[in-house]
Amino acid sequence: MKAGYQNDQWTSSSKGYSIRDGYEWLRTKQPKKHWVQLVWNSWNYPNLALISWLVMNQGLNVKAKLFQFGCCPDNRCCICDQDPETQEHLFFDCLYSRQVPRLVEQWCGFKIIVGSYASNGRSAGARLKKQTHYLIWSSCYYHIWSQRNSSRVHLILLMLENMVANIREDAMRRIRSKFGGSAGSEERTWF
Ligand SMILES: [Zn+2]
Structure with missing residues (x-):
């Protein structure tokens, strides 16, 4: 090491x-990922943050890797049992999963875009x-x-409507708990 x-x-x-400078020198600095704020923010439940962090780091190619190492008799998707189960297939291409964003958008009213969010200004409602x-994503x-x-x-595989209802319930519960008495009228109107 230099x-x-x-x-x-x-x-x-x-x-x-200083200890701070020593720590900064020792650790390997990576460029900041564009999705950091989506995953690690105070609104996210830790279990949701952990799974989305794994997805962002290509950490859920579980079956593909087990199959590659000979620990699994087949590599078919656990949900559809048709295509090879890669992370890409499981979350974006599977017959089941790819309908989730469409159903979620029907009740929340905006598009769920993977890894990004186009904010509409700085108003309280926009925040x-x-x-x-982030939470729904x-x-x-x-x-x-x-x-x-x-x-x-x-x-056991839940019907899509029930699964999306669970996503909605999670989001509503969290929004209510974070809202408290601090919400402005614009936020309350939107909610
Ligand atoms: Zn599938």
Whole structure:
């Protein structure tokens, strides 16, 4: 490793040593991901954040990897039992999963766009919509993954309408708990 601190000062500046600077020097700095705020924000439940973080890091190619290592007799999707189960297929191409955004949009009134959100200004109402979008976006991943596991372990797959109702329930419960007494009239009207 290249020396960062010599002769009682940092080689990149004339500053003396501090623990903070030492930590920053030791850790590997990665460019900030565009989806960080969607995943790690105070509105997201930890379980939703964890699953969406795994998706963003290509961490849920579970069956494809098990099959590749010879630990699984087939690589077919646990939900549709037709196509190979890659993460891409499971969340975006599967006959079941790809209908989720359409059904969710019918009740929430805006498009669920993977990995991004186009904010409409800085008003209080816009902030609520943005947080709600993040919440629903993560919730879709979480519930699709739950259905995949339920189908794999218990051979039970919820009807799409019921699954989307669960996403809605999660979102409404969280919005109510975060709302408190701080919501302005614009936010209340939208909600
Ligand atoms: Zn499938």
